[in-house]
Amino acid sequence: MAGCKPQAESAGSKQKVKIPIDPVTRIEGHLKAEVEVKGGVVVDAHLSGGMYRGFEQILKGRDPRDAVQFVQRICGVCPTAHATASALALDDAFGVELTDNGRIARNLILGANYLQSHILHFYHLAALDYVNGPDTAPFIPRYGNNDVRVPKEINDVAVGQYLEALEMRKICHEMVALLGGRMPHVQGIVVGGSTEIPTREALNAYAVRFHKVKQFILEKYVPIVYLLAGPYGDLLKTGIGHKNLVSWGVFPTDSKGNTLLKPGVYTDGKDYDVDPAMIKEYVKYSWFEDSTTGLNPTEGETKPNVNKKGAYSFIKAPRYNDKPHEGGPLARMWATNPEISKVGQEKLGVTNFRQIGDAAFSILGRHVARAEETALVAMAVEEWLEQAQPGKETFVPAEIPESAEGLGMTEAPRGALLHYIDIKDSVISNYQVTSATIWNANPRDDMGQRGPIEEALIGVPVPDVENPVNVGRLIRAYDP
Amino acid sequence: MKDVQLLPEMQQKKSGVTRRSFLKTVTGTAAGIGIAQMVNPALIQALEKGLKRHPVIWVQGQGCTGCSVTLLNSTSPPIADVLLKVISLQFHPTVMASEGEMGMENLYAIAEEYKGRFSLVVEGAIPTAEDGKYCIVGEAHHKEITMVDLVKEIAPQAGSVLAIGTCAAFGGIPAAEGNVTGATSVTDFLKDNGISTPVVNISGCPPHPDWIVGSIVHLLEKGIPELDEEGRPMIFYGENIHDNCPRLDAYEEGEMSETLSDPKGCRMDIGCKGPDTYADCYKRKWNSGMNWCIDNAVCIGCVSSGFPDGTTPFYEPA
Numbered sequence: 001m002a003g004c005k006p007q008a009e010s011a012g013s014k015q016k017v018k019i020p021i022d023p024v025t026r027i028e029g030h031l032k033a034e035v036e037v038k039g040g041v042v043v044d045a046h047l048s049g050g051m052y053r054g055f056e057q058i059l060k061g062r063d064p065r066d067a068v069q070f071v072q073r074i075c076g077v078c079p080t081a082h083a084t085a086s087a088l089a090l091d092d093a094f095g096v097e098l099t100d101n102g103r104i105a106r107n108l109i110l111g112a113n114y115l116q117s118h119i120l121h122f123y124h125l126a127a128l129d130y131v132n133g134p135d136t137a138p139f140i141p142r143y144g145n146n147d148v149r150v151p152k153e154i155n156d157v158a159v160g161q162y163l164e165a166l167e168m169r170k171i172c173h174e175m176v177a178l179l180g181g182r183m184p185h186v187q188g189i190v191v192g193g194s195t196e197i198p199t200r201e202a203l204n205a206y207a208v209r210f211h212k213v214k215q216f217i218l219e220k221y222v223p224i225v226y227l228l229a230g231p232y233g234d235l236l237k238t239g240i241g242h243k244n245l246v247s248w249g250v251f252p253t254d255s256k257g258n259t260l261l262k263p264g265v266y267t268d269g270k271d272y273d274v275d276p277a278m279i280k281e282y283v284k285y286s287w288f289e290d291s292t293t294g295l296n297p298t299e300g301e302t303k304p305n306v307n308k309k310g311a312y313s314f315i316k317a318p319r320y321n322d323k324p325h326e327g328g329p330l331a332r333m334w335a336t337n338p339e340i341s342k343v344g345q346e347k348l349g350v351t352n353f354r355q356i357g358d359a360a361f362s363i364l365g366r367h368v369a370r371a372e373e374t375a376l377v378a379m380a381v382e383e384w385l386e387q388a389q390p391g392k393e394t395f396v397p398a399e400i401p402e403s404a405e406g407l408g409m410t411e412a413p414r415g416a417l418l419h420y421i422d423i424k425d426s427v428i429s430n431y432q433v434t435s436a437t438i439w440n441a442n443p444r445d446d447m448g449q450r451g452p453i454e455e456a457l458i459g460v461p462v463p464d465v466e467n468p469v470n471v472g473r474l475i476r477a478y479d480p
Numbered sequence: 481m482k483d484v485q486l487l488p489e490m491q492q493k494k495s496g497v498t499r500r501s502f503l504k505t506v507t508g509t510a511a512g513i514g515i516a517q518m519v520n521p522a523l524i525q526a527l528e529k530g531l532k533r534h535p536v537i538w539v540q541g542q543g544c545t546g547c548s549v550t551l552l553n554s555t556s557p558p559i560a561d562v563l564l565k566v567i568s569l570q571f572h573p574t575v576m577a578s579e580g581e582m583g584m585e586n587l588y589a590i591a592e593e594y595k596g597r598f599s600l601v602v603e604g605a606i607p608t609a610e611d612g613k614y615c616i617v618g619e620a621h622h623k624e625i626t627m628v629d630l631v632k633e634i635a636p637q638a639g640s641v642l643a644i645g646t647c648a649a650f651g652g653i654p655a656a657e658g659n660v661t662g663a664t665s666v667t668d669f670l671k672d673n674g675i676s677t678p679v680v681n682i683s684g685c686p687p688h689p690d691w692i693v694g695s696i697v698h699l700l701e702k703g704i705p706e707l708d709e710e711g712r713p714m715i716f717y718g719e720n721i722h723d724n725c726p727r728l729d730a731y732e733e734g735e736m737s738e739t740l741s742d743p744k745g746c747r748m749d750i751g752c753k754g755p756d757t758y759a760d761c762y763k764r765k766w767n768s769g770m771n772w773c774i775d776n777a778v779c780i781g782c783v784s785s786g787f788p789d790g791t792t793p794f795y796e797p798a
Contacts, residue, residue, distance in 0.1 A: 021580035022619035025573045028545045030616060050616035052607075053542045058658040063793035069780060070788065073653050073685065076546020120552075128577045138569040138576040141586050163560050170553050174767045181776025182766035183553075184546040184686050188776050195740040195777040205770070304660060306613040314614075395741035472579055 014039055017465050022050075024472060026125040027480045028077045031441060035471055037462045042471065045450070045457035047441050049315035052287070056302040059431040064090060064400055064423050065191055067431060071419065074435065076184045077120065080113040080176065081412035082433075083189040084250075085419040090191035093406025093421055094398040097255065102193025102394040104384050107251050108206065109180045109188055110410075111381045115213055116172030117413035118329075118374040119221060121479045122367065123165035129473045130228055131158040145467040149231040161220050168216045171209045178202045193395040200390040207385055214378045218341075225371040226347045228364065234461075235363040239474045241456030242324050242449075243361055245331035246439065248274060248418065250411035251380060260380050261373070261411060264335030267323055271335075276407060276418070281434065282317040282445040285310060293446055297420045298407070300432035317445040318434050326452040327415025327439040328478060329370040330360060340372050363460075363470070366477040400426045412436040414479040441480045453478055533568040534700050535598035537587055537634060540573055541615050541627040542654040542663055543604025547645035548574050550686035554693050555768045562693055566700075570598070573617075584620040591637045599699065600638035600677075605647040605654040606631055606669045609662030631666070632673055640699060641666060641679045644692060649681035649711070650785040657789050667711060678704055681711040685782035688764055691716045708758070710785050721754035721779055724762045740777050740795075747774055751795040753781035 015038070022032035030050035035042045055074055059067055068086040072079035084106060091098065098106075132148050132155055133139025150158070173183040179196055180186030188195045196202075229236060249263030265272040281300060283293045288311075289303040304314075319325070333353045339345075340353055350356055353372065359365050401423055408419040415436030422430040442451035450458075453475055462468045538548070552559050563569055569576070571587040578586060590598065604627075607614035612628030619625060635641055643666035646652035654663035664672070667679050680699065682691050695713050698705045705713040722728065730736075731746035740750060748755065754762075757779055765772045773779050781791030791798075 020619055022624075023573050023579065023583065023617060025576055025579040025583060028574065030540070030573075032616070032619065048616075051542060052614045052661060053654045053663070054659050054661055055653075057660060058653065058656045060658055063795070066788075066792050066794050069794055070653060073544045073546065076544040076549045076686065079544075079546065124552075124575070133577060134564070136564070136568070138563070138572055140577065141582055142577040143582070166552065166559050170555075170559070170768070173553050174770045177767035177770040179776075181771050181773045184544075184549050185782075186776075187773045187778065187780070190740055190777070193741075196771075196775075197741050197743060304614075306610045393741065395739060397739050 016043070019462070019465055019468050019471070021468065021471060024475055026128065026476060028075055029437070029480070031475070031480060033457075033471060033475060035457055035462070035468065037465055037468070040461060040463050042457045042460045042462055045454045046312055047443060047451060047454050048313045049441060052304055052314040054302070054304070056431050056433065059428050062428050064093065064421060064426075064428050067421060067428060068190055069185075071433065072185045074433065075412075077117055078113065078412045078414065078436075079185050080110045080180070080183075080189065081410060081417055082419070082435075083186055084110050085408040085410045085417045086421075087189050087191055088408030088410060089406040089419040089421045090408070091406070092408065093404040093423055094191055094401055095404070096192050096396050096398040098193045099393050099396060100255070100387075101197070101389050101392040102396065103252055103255070104388045105179050105194035105196070105198060105394045106189055107384045108381065108388065109176055109186060109194065111251065111377055111384065112172050112175035112210075113183070114377045114413050115217065115374060115381070116169045116176070118370050119165050119172065119217070120169045121413070122221060122225065122370065123162050124169075125479070126367065126476045127158060127162060129469065129476060130232060131155045133159060133162070143467040143469055145464050147467070147469045150228075154227065158224060161224060164216065164220070168213050171213055175206050175209050175213075178206045190395070192398050195395055197392065197394050198388050198390055203385060203388055203390060210381060210385065214382070217374050217378050222341050222371045222375055223343050225367050226343055228367070229347060232364060235473065236359045236365055237362060238460050238470070239363045239456045239477065240358060240361045241326060241452050244268065244320070244323055244325040245334050246274070246320050246325040246327050246416045247331040247335040248409035248411055248416045249335075250332070251377070260377070261332040262335040265320060265325065266331070266334055267321060267325070274409075276409065278321045279418070279434065280319055280322065282319060284446040285443040286313050286316050287311045288316065297418055297432040297434050298405070300420070300430070302432070313443040315438050315442045317442040317451060318438055319445055322447065324442070324445070324449050324452050324455065325439065326478070327411075327436055328366065329373040330366050331415065332411060333369045333373055334360065338376055341375050344368065344372060363474050363477045370479070402426050415439050437480045440478045453480070533566065534696070535590055535594045536567045536569050536601055537590060537598060537638070538569060538572040538601040538603065539617065539627070539630055539634070541602065541604035541606045541617075541648070542661065543645060543647050545574055545603070546686040547603045547692075548572070551689050551692050553767060554689035557693065566693070567696065581620060584618045584625065587634070588620070591634050595637050596639050598638055599640050599642055599696070600634055601642045601644055602631065602648045602666045603644050605651050605663035605665065607654070607661035608664050608669070609660065614661040631669060632675070635670055635675050635677050638677050640704065641670070641677050642695065643667065643679055643681045645687055646683045646685045646782060646787050649683040650787070652685060653788055679711055680704060680707065680713065683710075683712055683717070683783045683785070684759065685787060687783070688716075688761065688766065690764060716760055717758050717783065719758060719760055721757045721759060721762050721774070722748075725754055725774060726762065727774065747778045749797055750778060751793065751797060752778040753784070753791045753798060754779040756791070756798060757781045757784055759783045
């Protein structure tokens with residue numbers, strides 16, 4: 001069965017072929033990709049975010065504390081990250097300092113969902129790009145020529161792990177719920193900390209579940225990602241993109257602002273400290289009023305205009321220092337540069353993440369970064385479990401300020417996340433979200449630079465235009 | 481039904497869902513509290529004869545995918561059984577292998593092939609302003625398809641429509657004050673377009689997985705469950721949370737929580753919307769019975785038709 005309907009024929013020829021993929025599936029949200037293929041490779045790409053709800057407008061005039069609940073509904077896969085960013089912005093605006101136990105409880109909530117999100121992403125969103133599911137819906141229909149290269153035995157192992165991973169990600173949500181109330185959409189993260197003081201019983205229940213998940217990560221998830229590097233080794237060489245990265249840092253390890261995964265900006269081969277003033281959001285090619293282009297989120301405005309000529313996405317184009325930057329596990333691992341897993345060291349012949357070099361900036365490299373990060377976060381969860389104090393206060397009450405601003409910067413599993421709140425007359429007067437996928441899946445900016453995924457698509461091989469498998473592989477590697 | 485090739489480990493059990501696991505779903509005993517009167521004996525018989533996979537087309541409008549994620553948390557039966565034995569999930573943008581036009585063509589083909597016999601699941605609200613341009617769901621035959629186009633075309637062919645989540649059931653956050661997108665619930669949208677396919681609302685932000693799976697199984701075996709005035713199955717949304725809250729004794733003794741982290745007391749003074757909310761969370765609990773909103777903080781009334789405008793501020797008494 002033909003996959004997409006290219007608007008001109010003859011694969012691998014010198015003729016340009018335009019391939020629309022709409023919807024791009026196994027992602028969160030509505031995304032269209034349109035690539036132009038010439039001579040068997042992508043020569044141009046447009047990514048289009050197809051849905052708008054208007055959270056920033058809906059939040060205006062509301063009780064600032066309610067923001068943490070509203071914004072979780074931006075993304076049902078990573079609500080804990082939005083809750084964290086919002087709570088950090090509110091902590092900042094309310095002038096509240098967390099207790100150690102409040103900080104640790106938040107880490108345990110967010111950490112468990114990191115594990116959930118990464119496992120879900122690899123097995124249930126991305127894996128079907130590399131292995132075949134059973135011959136039944138929702139695993140069929142699939143591309144006729146889908147370039148699955150693993151032998152049957154490995155395919156069977158992967159399918160078994162797909163099912164096991166369903167259980168693992170569910171267990172991760174049980175861990176979230178033990179401290180966050182329920183999941184998706186936790187009650188437990190609020191301005192001032194976390195609502196539920198952990199009991200010994202709850203921490204034990206969390207630990208029992210965590211150890212199952214950790215074992216799965218170390219014994220199955222991480223090794224199978226490296227196993228794919230055998231048959232799909234060429235995918236470590238494609239999808240480099242702009243090679244610019246942003247990470248705001250996540251998982252505070254003390255009250256001084258140190259984090260497990262480090263903040264850092266990497267632009268044109270150099271490292272920089274994060275300066276939020278360097279962020280601007282451009283909208284020339286987005287369905288928003290041109291008058292709102294080039295603004296820092298702290299002065300950001302969101303005015304949709306669906307009929308704007310030349311625009312092709314509901315996603316704004318954020319730029320750091322006016323350049324496109326990619327966020328996500330790759331950016332965080334690059335900034336943190338930890339020692340990688342033993343299996344990774346053996347397979348790649350390196351010890352630390354940065355030594356992977358350009359291969360990290362590739363389709364498979366981004367999966368490696370995510371898997372290694374999962375193992376790293378799992379190790380940290382173990383430490384936080386030891387640090388958590390049963391019965392110790394996790395919440396600091398604070399009054400709603402009449403007038404205040406707050407900035408919350410953290411990392412969603414899929415990338416850098418910023419929330420900004422402006423409070424006037426004790427209600428929200430402006431709220432801005434620059435979310436992870438906005439960094440990665442954005443369209444061209446006012447200067448004409450492609451968004452990170454658009455750029456990374458350039459050069460990706462599409463030998464068969466009827467079955468453009470690598471386009472989806474590249475996009476999904478970012479976990480949009 | 482199309483070829484159903486199950487995995488070896490899946491073939492070991494004969495019926496789709498075991499009686500025991502279904503009992504758990506319907507009664508909420510996964511949470512450790514059984515309520516026997518809720519069990520419909522016909523459903524148990526249905527399970528004993530085995531279920532046939534039911535074609536489901538799952539479309540997403542203005543949502544967050546949280547309703548899909550909550551479904552993955554189904555415990556009894558586990559989600560793998562739901563996907564491989566109970567339903568035949570022919571279209572779901574977050575789960576399915578296919579993408580682009582292949583996926584869209586399959587959607588239309590299945591709707592045609594199983595006309596009147598498949599369920600359409602809608603997750604998210606339907607934005608009706610600006611000709612539906614606030615939500616583009618795909619492309620077919622070189623034409624952009626909006627959520628409005630898709631529901632208009634597919635809903636009349638469906639045997640039933642399940643509006644899953646508060647956005648689809650009532651509009652939810654996308655339809656809250658300040659929205660510019662004309663976000664509409666499924667019921668209102670079908671009414672406005674003269675579509676008479678029956679709708680079951682499974683509200684919640686997100687809904688409990690048992691409410692989704694239980695409603696689907698009920699639909700397959702017994703038809704549409706008894707619904708309340710707001711189109712929701714009585715078996716899941718028939719009871720008031722406050723009246724059944726394990727903390728009701730504290731309320732009656734005037735023991736009120738003072739802060740969000742106060743482990744004891746009734747939460748009413750710190751904003752709990754349990755008194756105005758109807759759902760069985762109080763006995764079912766969440767995430768395999770780990771916890772629930774009131775033991776953790778407060779109920780925000782996420783299953784209510786008024787959510788969120790009618791249930792905010794969340795941390796002030798109603």
